[in-house]
Amino acid sequence: MSNQFTQPLLTLRRPIKRLVVVTLDLVLSLVAVWASFYLRMDQSGLPLYQQKYVYLLAPFLAFPLFVHFGLYRAIFRYTGMAALANTAKAVGIYGVTFFCLLLLLKLDGVPRSVGLIQPMLFFLLVGSSRAVAKFWLAGWSGRSRHAEGRLLIYGAGEAGVQTASALGAVRQFVLLGFVDDDRTKVGGHINGVDIFCPEDVPEVIDRLGITDILLAIPSLDRSRRNAIIAKLREFPVHIRTLPGMVDLASGRVTVHDFQELDIEDLLGRAPVPPDSDLLARNLAGKTVLVTGAGGSIGSELCRQILLEKPSQLLLVEHNEFGLYTVHRELEGLRAEHGLSVEVVPLLGSVGNLGRLREICRLYHPATVFHAAAYKHVPLVEDNPSEGVLNNIFGTLNTARAAMEGAAESFVLVSTDKAVRPTNVMGATKRMAELVLQAMAASQTVDFGLMDGQVGGEVRNRTVFAMVRFGNVLGSSGSVVPLFRRQVLEGGPLTLTHEKVTRYFMTIPEAAQLVLQAGAMAHGGEVFVLDMGQPVKIMDLAKRIIQLSGLTVRDDHNPDGDIEIRITGLRPGEKLYEELLIGDNPEGTAHERIMKAREDYVPWPEFAPELAMIRLAAERNDEKMIKEILGRHVHGYEQRAEGSAANTVLV
Incomplete structure (x- = not known):
């Protein structure tokens, strides 16, 4: 009425x-x-x-x-x-x-x-x-029947109370209770809403028909947060996390402000803590260049580098809109923190040696982070020539321009797919590592053969290093955005193989590792992160479904909400990834970072091979490309042909 x-x-x-x-x-x-x-x-x-x-x-x-x-x-x-x-x-x-x-x-x-x-x-x-x-x-x-969810707030502290107050201004949720670990609060009320203990959650969900649980304990440490999420995953509820406290305080909270769980919550482990001294060592007060600055890793590198207060930050990117976007964001970040860093957007491709030389001659970068690469396995598998030109020779061009410009350090962003690769993308990334290893081992590097002329020696005063890590959660090519989009569409979640496992890190974690490794390098090292146990993609898919308040539809539960569909391994895809070629990793000053000095080919022997594979790429000779890759990339040769790449467990 x-x-x-x-x-x-x-x-x-x-x-x-x-x-x-x-x-x-x-x-x-x-x-x-x-x-x-x-x-x-x-x-x-x-x-x-x-x-x-x-x-x-x-x-x-x-x-x-x-x-x-x-x-x-x-x-x-x-x-x-x-x-x-x-x-x-x-x-x-x-x-x-x-x-x-x-x-x-x-x-x-x-x-x-x-x-x-x-x-x-x-x-x-x-x-x-x-x-x-x-x-x-x-x-x-x-409290009308038009409310979209029946909500429990986990946390009856200040954040939970602010959220409850803000919810009074929206109609998307009916707040039916609080949950708190503090026994002195249990049994009490906040604005007439009951406070329950965690043990009562199953009964409360069933009795009150709870559809959503909002985590409102921003001060909680990661291990305790993961333990709470693990318990809540057992129930058919959508688990969300708190929006920013500024939005809460201003009263601008709607259903769209409640966020999905952090990538770290899906990962199930605490991120690797950074060492602030290492982060600043090669950055503070220096001119820093980042290639691929508009990409997932490159843009995060730029954000973190900016906060370390370099004198200049050079953004090299061939995608105009990507460069515009990251430059605009960094300018906002610079103004927000009151930094005097000069951020310079530079359009250019790593395939253009002349442009890279010009940039290094004009700005004299002291530190270079090379993140530009083609990383999508099936696409590079279908376009091997472009993979070679961009991943191998893009790295060579950038490293050469840095060396000729007397840069102090050069760090390559590599991948675990470079280890015993079964695909062209991984093989080209390993070849890029070999390029830097060969250059790092030489006091002078003769690029004459690359230019088709006699002479061309360059004195090496640059410290080269590589950082190898696993898949990055939340990047444009990550499975997490794909799975979340598929959940919103009602499924199915597509998975290439039920046994596929991957090492995972967050984007900030990966960027921190790259920055710290560059500071620890002496020349030629391959740095890898102790990333713990690899994650089964099947488990990750189930976790995303459960945390969305839904159930998996399978033979055991034919009435479930979302199906997980196996599509088959794609060309060049492996079931398991590795981080080390050898078995002798060494420790470093960072407890979670390891390094390895892996085999390489000296530059005088390697340069003719590079000239040959470049010629093969320019002629689009896929057979010759794979033959050369097979000669130099350990583990690639026996999988370069046939269907074994799709079935061998590495």
Whole structure:
């Protein structure tokens, strides 16, 4: 019944709503005048003597003050303590002015006490009207059958209370309870909402029909957070995490502000902690160049480098929109932190040696991070020539320009797919590593053969290093965005093989490793991260489905929500990935970073092979490309042909 009156009011245009509120306030001011005379003089009839002027004074005084204090800009069902305080200020000033005017005018039949009683009654009436409107309009609509979810908030602390308060202004969720580990809070209430203990969660979910649980404990450490998520995964609820506290404080919380769980929550382990000294060593006060600056890894490198306060940050990217996007973001980050770093966007391809030479000659970068590469396994498998030109010779061009420009350090972003690769992408990345290993081992490097001319020796004063890591969660090519999109579409989740496993890291984690490895390098090292146990992609897919409040549809549960469909391994794809070619990793100054000095071919022997594979790539000779890759990339030769690449377990 109440909804029949509420909905027409909510659908009125804003000017009409304001007119209704103004009219209500003017009527309340007159009611307060009448009530003050009644209380002071027991007068309930028409005004006597000059009392009519009081009835005129009250609304004409109240209206401009209320407008000045913005009381008609507020939306009743979204108002809170701030709006009530504003109302109190307006009525307070109104009351002082009203009392002083009555003293000065000395109207017949108007006691001075009316100047005190009327403002107090007026404040009570106005405040009560706002409160009734808030709970009537927001309360009924917020608990209506149109609510999209029935919510539990995990955490009855400050963040949970702020979230609950903000939820009063939206209709997407019905808040039915809090959950908290603090036994002193259990059994209590927050604004009439019960607080439960974690052990009661299964019964509460079943009894109240909970559809969503919001984690609202931002101070929780990662291990405890993972333990809570692991328990909640057992229940058919959608687990969400808290939006930013600024949005909560401003009251701009809607269903879209509640975020999916962090990538770290899906990973199930704590990220590798960075060493601040290592991060700053090759960055602070220096000119730093990043290739592939618009990509997932490159852009994160740029964000973290910027915060280490280099003198200049050079962004090299061949994609115009990608360069524009990352440059704009970094300029905003620079302004936000008040940094004096000069951020320079540079359009250019790593395949263009002349452009790279020009950049190094103009800006003299001290530190170079090479993140530009083709990384999509099936695409590179179908376009091996482009993979060779971009991944191998893009690396060679960038390293050569850095060496000729006397850069202090050069770090290659590599991949675990370079280890005993079964695909062209991995093989070209390993060849790129071999290029740097050969250059690092030489005091002078002769590029004459590359240029088709005699001479061309360059003295090597650059420290070269490679950083090899696993798949990056949340990048443009990661399975996580794909799985989440497929969940939103109702499935199925597509998986190439039920036994596929991968090493995973987060994008910030990968970027931190690259920066720290560059600082630890002495020349020619391959750095790898102790990433713990590899993750089964099947388990990751199930975890995403469960954390979305859904169930897996399979033979054991034919009535489930989302199917996981096996599509078969793609060309060149492996079931398992590795991080080391050899078995002798060494420790470093960072407890979670290892290094290996792996076999390589000296530059004088390797240069002719590079010239041959470049010629093969320019001629699009796939057979010759794979033959040369097979000669130099350990583990690739026996899988370069045939279908073994699709079935061999490495």
